[in-house]
Amino acid sequence: MKILSKDKLESVLxxxxxxxxxxxxxSRANSSGFYSWKNRNPEKERLMLxxxxxxxxxxxVGFPQNEKMYSIIQSGPNAEIKETFEDSSPRIIFxxxxxxxxxxxCMDDVFLTRGYEDSFYKARRDNTVLIGNACYEPGPxxxxxxxxxxxxxxxxxxxxxxxxxxxxxxxxxxxxxxxLTEGISxxxxxxxxxxxxxxxxxxxxxxxxxxxxxxxxxxxxxxxxLSSACQNCGICTYVCPSCxxxxxxVKTWGEExxxxxxxxxxxxxxxTTEAGGxxxxxxxxxxxxxxxxxxxxxxxxxxxxPLCTGCGRCIVACPTxxxxxxxxxxxxxxxxxx
Amino acid sequence: xxxxxxxxxxxxxxxxxxxxxxxxxxxxxxxxxxxxxxxVPFNVAPGQCAMVSYxxxxxxxxxxxxxxxxxxxxxxxxxxxxxTDELHAIEVGQKLGVRGPYGNGFPVEECKGKDMxxxxxxxxxxxxxxxxxxxxxxxxxxxxxxxxxxxRSYADLCFxxxxxxxxxxxxxxxxxxxxxxxxxxxxxxxxxVPAYVEEINPNPQGLIAVTCxxxxxxxxVLQSLEKMGYTDDQVITTLEMRMKCGIGxxxxxxxxxxxxxxxxxxxxxAQLKQLPQEW
Numbered sequence: 001m002k003i004l005s006k007d008k009l010e011s012v013l014x015x016x017x018x019x020x021x022x023x024x025x026x027s028r029a030n031s032s033g034f035y036s037w038k039n040r041n042p043e044k045e046r047l048m049l050x051x052x053x054x055x056x057x058x059x060x061v062g063f064p065q066n067e068k069m070y071s072i073i074q075s076g077p078n079a080e081i082k083e084t085f086e087d088s089s090p091r092i093i094f095x096x097x098x099x100x101x102x103x104x105x106c107m108d109d110v111f112l113t114r115g116y117e118d119s120f121y122k123a124r125r126d127n128t129v130l131i132g133n134a135c136y137e138p139g140p141x142x143x144x145x146x147x148x149x150x151x152x153x154x155x156x157x158x159x160x161x162x163x164x165x166x167x168x169x170x171x172x173x174x175x176x177x178x179x180l181t182e183g184i185s186x187x188x189x190x191x192x193x194x195x196x197x198x199x200x201x202x203x204x205x206x207x208x209x210x211x212x213x214x215x216x217x218x219x220x221x222x223x224x225x226l227s228s229a230c231q232n233c234g235i236c237t238y239v240c241p242s243c244x245x246x247x248x249x250v251k252t253w254g255e256e257x258x259x260x261x262x263x264x265x266x267x268x269x270x271x272t273t274e275a276g277g278x279x280x281x282x283x284x285x286x287x288x289x290x291x292x293x294x295x296x297x298x299x300x301x302x303x304x305x306p307l308c309t310g311c312g313r314c315i316v317a318c319p320t321x322x323x324x325x326x327x328x329x330x331x332x333x334x335x336x337x338x
Numbered sequence: 339x340x341x342x343x344x345x346x347x348x349x350x351x352x353x354x355x356x357x358x359x360x361x362x363x364x365x366x367x368x369x370x371x372x373x374x375x376x377x378v379p380f381n382v383a384p385g386q387c388a389m390v391s392y393x394x395x396x397x398x399x400x401x402x403x404x405x406x407x408x409x410x411x412x413x414x415x416x417x418x419x420x421x422t423d424e425l426h427a428i429e430v431g432q433k434l435g436v437r438g439p440y441g442n443g444f445p446v447e448e449c450k451g452k453d454m455x456x457x458x459x460x461x462x463x464x465x466x467x468x469x470x471x472x473x474x475x476x477x478x479x480x481x482x483x484x485x486x487x488x489x490r491s492y493a494d495l496c497f498x499x500x501x502x503x504x505x506x507x508x509x510x511x512x513x514x515x516x517x518x519x520x521x522x523x524x525x526x527x528x529x530x531v532p533a534y535v536e537e538i539n540p541n542p543q544g545l546i547a548v549t550c551x552x553x554x555x556x557x558x559v560l561q562s563l564e565k566m567g568y569t570d571d572q573v574i575t576t577l578e579m580r581m582k583c584g585i586g587x588x589x590x591x592x593x594x595x596x597x598x599x600x601x602x603x604x605x606x607x608a609q610l611k612q613l614p615q616e617w
Contacts, residue, residue, distance in 0.1 A: 077431045081435065293614075
């Protein structure tokens with residue numbers, strides 16, 4: 001089998017960075033996220049392949065928080081679309097975990113299926129290689145397994161498995177992964193190593209039957225209590241690797257300008273406020289209910305699996321202690337009139 | 339059956355020119371758009387929508403109230419917010435962006451051979467008009483056509499020429515118009531649309547009812563039709579919510595697991611009853 005020894009790790013990242021932008025988990029300014037290896041500050045920033053989940057998911061790589069779509073010119077009655085900005089530059093996400101890899105599959109289903117391919121997403125996605133880091137020691141807020149994700153088999157092009165001091169087992173899983181592996185084969189070794197055993201999850205979740213049960217719980221009184229602490233800050237949607245809702249806005253100066261899209265949040269009133277003033281989800285309870293039903297019921301009905309990947313980031317980030325694991329458990333325990 | 343946007347860049351508009359603008363009411367204007375070189379950028383089936391974009395301001399989803407083949411796209415737009423204020427200020431010759439067509443459209447084929455009852459309130463006539471005009475264009479394919487339409491006042495009635503002159507003159511067609519409150523010079527019906535429909539009481543036998551208007555009107559119309567003996571499969575409505583992408587990706591226009599922009603905007607009452615009551 002192919003092995004990446006730890007003393008060769010930086011050389012591999014340097015080599016990969018010659019032909020692509022390589023995004024790796026890095027500590028940065030008291031936080032952490034997926035940032036460019038080439039542009040890191042080696043004095044201050046640390047590669048965090050040993051951490052489970054960094055604060056920010058790699059969502060930004062395929063679906064930027066702000067993204068220029070096309071430029072416009074309007075001069076009196078004349079108007080034109082000048083240029084579109086699909087970005088097909090090669091990228092590699094190195095070291096993402098199985099939960100984040102599943103979230104990319106969610107995005108792929110949203111942006112690339114059901115009749116329309118989003119050209120902006122597609123340009124980046126077609127030119128992105130995923131190198132996943134298998135998890136063997138789930139953290140206190142990890143519950144990917146309960147959501148149907150296999151932590152040791154991330155859905156990626158190449159899997160690396162940390163065996164400790166000896167290095168990473170390197171497994172190409174797709175033609176894209178094999179091609180990339182060929183380009184760095186001189187930096188890999190041939191050796192037999194054994195992957196560690198997966199340890200037990202401290203947080204247990206049983207999602208089975210939840211989508212079906214929620215179908216009958218839209219009007220259930222449970223939402224009143226569950227949502228009462230929610231401040232509509234939207235942080236859960238920003239840190240979530242699979243939340244994909246967006247807004248399209250315009251910026252202009254003089255006769256020029258551009259349309260851009262940016263992340264939006266279903267937690268905000270404006271998200272569904274119509275021009276005439278109507279809003280089908282005008283209360284916190286309605287917005288909260290829609291978010292969790294989207295994660296746990298609606299997406300499952302549409303695509304066959306939930307829009308929560310069990311990464312646990314929203315549990316850590318919520319300033320008022322709202323916990324999706326508790327919500328799943330409360331739903332399972334709730335009594336429903338049949 | 340419906341036309342579908344098949345473009346490579348579904349979120350990027352095509353520039354069209356406004357070739358005519360007509361005042362429908364004090365706050366509704368009709369815009370006729372076509373490519374500068376002539377023709378339309380895409381074909382729209384009755385009930386489908388398009389994103390209309392005043393480039394420096396924004397985009398909004400509007401139902402296409404009619405498309406004269408290869409000639410122009412027509413939108414009837416009410417002045418209610420930022421974008422529509424700007425649109426109401428433009429003049430003929432202005433270039434706009436359009437992208438589409440979006441949504442499923444009305445089941446025009448499945449309705450063939452049926453009597454049709456169209457029930458609209460205010461600007462809600464705009465989407466129904468595409469179906470009404472389609473029926474008139476293929477008059478032999480449809481049975482009796484009954485149109486019930488109401489607005490706040492006489493001035494607020496859209497498409498007056500068609501409503502009072504053209505449509506009532508067409509074979510086997512009844513047009514009933516009502517306004518909310520009595521006013522000088524109006525000797526027609528006064529009252530709300532749902533009650534008027536009950537008063538007219540068209541026999542549900544072999545009929546399809548199609549309704550659109552403010553959400554509150556739609557809800558009462560649906561109740562009235564139920565009371566009058568219409569089954570859930572006989573009743574069709576078209577909905578709207580705030581939209582940004584139009585292609586089922588940006589998230590906001592869902593009712594349960596359905597996106598109005600992609601899976602709708604046209605639903606039967608039977609379909610709506612399967613969804614959460616959140617519209």
